[in-house]
Amino acid sequence: MKNTFIFDYDDTLAPNQCYYCDAKIEFQRYVRTKIGNKAPDVQAIINLHTEIDLELLKTMGLSRRRFPTSFSETFKQIAESRNYPYTEQELNEVYMLANAAFDINPGLEKGAEEVLDFLAAKGDELLLYTKGDKKIQQKKIDLNQLQKWFQPENIHIVDDKNSTDLEKIVGDRDKDRTYKVGNSIRSDINPALEAGIKVIYIPCETWAYEQQHNGIDASDPRIFVFNELTAIIKNYEGL
Numbered sequence: 001m002k003n004t005f006i007f008d009y010d011d012t013l014a015p016n017q018c019y020y021c022d023a024k025i026e027f028q029r030y031v032r033t034k035i036g037n038k039a040p041d042v043q044a045i046i047n048l049h050t051e052i053d054l055e056l057l058k059t060m061g062l063s064r065r066r067f068p069t070s071f072s073e074t075f076k077q078i079a080e081s082r083n084y085p086y087t088e089q090e091l092n093e094v095y096m097l098a099n100a101a102f103d104i105n106p107g108l109e110k111g112a113e114e115v116l117d118f119l120a121a122k123g124d125e126l127l128l129y130t131k132g133d134k135k136i137q138q139k140k141i142d143l144n145q146l147q148k149w150f151q152p153e154n155i156h157i158v159d160d161k162n163s164t165d166l167e168k169i170v171g172d173r174d175k176d177r178t179y180k181v182g183n184s185i186r187s188d189i190n191p192a193l194e195a196g197i198k199v200i201y202i203p204c205e206t207w208a209y210e211q212q213h214n215g216i217d218a219s220d221p222r223i224f225v226f227n228e229l230t231a232i233i234k235n236y237e238g239l
């Protein structure tokens, strides 16, 4: 009997968060270079940026412009608080520092192709359920030829993940044989448990929004926690 695996994309099938971290490091350096010894402490800059980014999330969602806008807005606020006469060009430069995070195509995670090939060979059904800017996500899917494993009708790119939408995607599939595979407790694991399906949780670093959750119940028999994607192959018979 076949299983259904519903995969998350970012930081499950391909690295993502680390490039946002790189952009934030560049941003720190930029602030320090421009504002000199009047620049706030690194931790204060991180906290201010997180606050601004989460605030912008309420109005801009996961649109491509939000993360870069959070950089220019943070720079503007720091500059104003330090009486630094910032220019439009500088705001644009920090905007572009953030933008760089979108232009990297690192390829898939180690072992991802092997796992997808393995499941496809087993005759299991593969679905992709990813959130983010539609154009950015579609570009990543195309560049990494995900169509090789996921039929076009099985690729779902959404603004945000929730159990209602997930239930619709699951439809009348056998919930005991349907697994959500993802790295985020808030966006992958909790909606899947609410939708009544099983989960394969492969922890990977997340950002402030995804860190808002109450953890997982390790004794829940519907939850499998693996350190790496390839553990799906090793543990396949026990799922």
Ligand SMILES: [Mg+2]
Pocket (backbone or CB within 6 Å): 008, 009, 010, 011, 012, 182, 183, 184
């Ligand atoms: Mg993810």
